[in-house]
Amino acid sequence: MTESFEQLWADLAAIGKDPSTGGYHRGGWTPTEREATGWFLDQCAQRGLAVESDGIGNLVAWWEPGASQGAGLPGVVTGSHLDSVIDGGAFDGPLGVVSALSAVDRLRAEGFVPSVPIGVGAFVEEEGSRFGMPCLGSRIATGVLTPEKALALEDRAGVSLYDALSRAEVDPSRVGLSSLLSRMGTFVELHVEQGRALTAPVGVASSIWPHGRFRFTFTGEANHAGTTLMEDRHDPMLTYAMTALAANKQARLAGARATFGRLAVEPNGTNAVPSQVTAWLDARAASAEVLESLLAAITRQATERAERDGTTVEMVPESVSPVVDFQPGLRDRLSAVLGDAPVLPTGAGHDAGVFSDAGIPTAMLFVRNPTGVSHSPAEHAEMDDCLAGVEALATVLKELAR
Incomplete structure (x- = not known):
C-alpha cells in the first residue's frame, strides 16, 4: 500500500x-x-x-x-x-x-x-x-x-x-x-x-x-587595528567591499545576477587588519557574452581598486556551466x-x-x-x-x- x-x-x-x-x-x-x-x-x-x-x-x-x-x-x-x-x-x-x-x-x-x-x-x-x-x-x-x-x-x-x-x-x-x-x-x-x-x-x-562560481582572493598586509594609521594600511577587506559593490552595480546594468555569498577572512580577528580575504562570486546571465562581459567588468574594477589599496587580487573560476x-x-x-x-x-x-x-x-x-x-x-x-x-x-x- x-x-x-x-x-x-x-x-x-x-x-x-x-x-x-x-x-x-x-x-x-x-x-x-x-x-x-x-x-x-x-x-x-x-x-x-x-x-x-x-x-x-x-x-x-x-x-x-x-x-x-x-x-x-x-x-x-x-x-x-x-x-x-x-x-x-x-x-x-x-x-x-x-x-x-x-x-x-x-x-x-x-x-x-x-x-x-x-x-x-x-x-x-x-x-x-x-x-x-x-x-x-x-x-x-x-x-x-x-x-x-x-x-x-x-x-x-x-x-x-x-x-x-x-x-x-x-x-x-x-x-x-x-x-x-x-x-x-x-x-x-x-x-x-x-x-x-x-x-x-x-x-x-x-x-x-549560463552561470558559474568564481573565487576572488584579495591579499594585503595584516596589522594592528588600533595603532595602524588609515593611510598606512593595505587592507584587502576594502578591496573586497568595493568589488562586492561593483558586482551589484554591473549585474544591475547588465540585467544579470552577481552575488558574493561566501567569505573567508584571515586572520579573522576583531582587532586586526586582515591579511587575506577570499570571496566566492556566483554570477549568472542570459547569455555567455553577457556573463563574460560582467566578469570582465567586475575583475577590472577589483584590480583598479587593489592598486589604490596596495593589495592584490586573483580571480579563479571554480565551476562554469554553459x-x-x-x-x-x-x-x-x-x-x-x-x-x-x-x-x-x-x-x-x-x-x-x-x-x-x-x-x-x-x-x-x-x-x-x-x-x-x-x-x-x-x-x-x-x-x-x-x-x-x-x-x-x-x-x-x-x-x-x-
Whole structure:
C-alpha cells in the first residue's frame, strides 16, 4: 500500500530540518543526507523498484515495463536531488523526488503499463553546498568531472571527498564507474520554480542561463587595528567591499545576477587588519557574452581598486556551466500535452542541464513558487500546486513511456 503525496512529503520533510530556523542541512554524505537517502531506498523497496547505483552514489530505481522485450532498454528517468544548501528550503530538490514516486504510484493505480522502463532518480550533491562543486554527482556520471579532481575536493573543515565517501561507507575506488546513462533515454526533472516568473501551477523550462562560481582572493598586509594609521594600511577587506559593490552595480546594468555569498577572512580577528580575504562570486546571465562581459567588468574594477589599496587580487573560476537550451521538440511536446503550459527560462542550475549537455533528451517541469523565495527556509509551494505537479509529471511520463 503506497502512501499519499502528502504523507510522503511529511515523512521526508522531517529529515534534516533545523528546529530553530526551519531551514534544512543536508550536505552531501552527511548523516542527515544519508538518512534522506535511506528513506528513498525504503520507499523504492516498498514499491518493488530495482535500485541501481553508480560509484559516487547516484541512484535510479526502475519500474520495468510489462512487455518482456522492453525490459533493460533505455527508459524515461525522472527525479531530482535530496541534498540542500546550508539552511535551505524544503522544496528545492526533494519536491522532484517525492513527485516522481507519487507519479509512478498514480500510473500504477490507473493500470498504465509502460512500454519502456521508468526510472526514479536521486542524484548526489547537486547543490555543491559541502564540496563547492554544483551538480557533483551528475558531472561525475557524465564524465565532465574526473574522479581524480572530484576526490581531491575538500569541504570547509578540510575533509576530502575521498574521506567523506569512506566515512559514509561508499567505496572511493568506484567513483567514475557508472552505467546509469546507458539506460537514460530521456530525463525529466520536476523542480520548484525559484523565482516569480511562473503564474500558472505548472510550467516547462526553455533554457538554463549560463552561470558559474568564481573565487576572488584579495591579499594585503595584516596589522594592528588600533595603532595602524588609515593611510598606512593595505587592507584587502576594502578591496573586497568595493568589488562586492561593483558586482551589484554591473549585474544591475547588465540585467544579470552577481552575488558574493561566501567569505573567508584571515586572520579573522576583531582587532586586526586582515591579511587575506577570499570571496566566492556566483554570477549568472542570459547569455555567455553577457556573463563574460560582467566578469570582465567586475575583475577590472577589483584590480583598479587593489592598486589604490596596495593589495592584490586573483580571480579563479571554480565551476562554469554553459547555457542550456532544452530541445525545442521535446519541450513543445510536453507543453502541448499539458494543455499549452507556459514555457520559461531559469537562472538556476540543475542536474537536468548537465544531462542535456551530455546529449540526453532532457526537459524540466516547474511548480509555481508564490513568493519567488528559494535557498531559504521561506521557500514555499502550495500543496494544490504540488499535486498539480504530480499530475503533470504522470501525464508526461505516460506520454514518453507509451
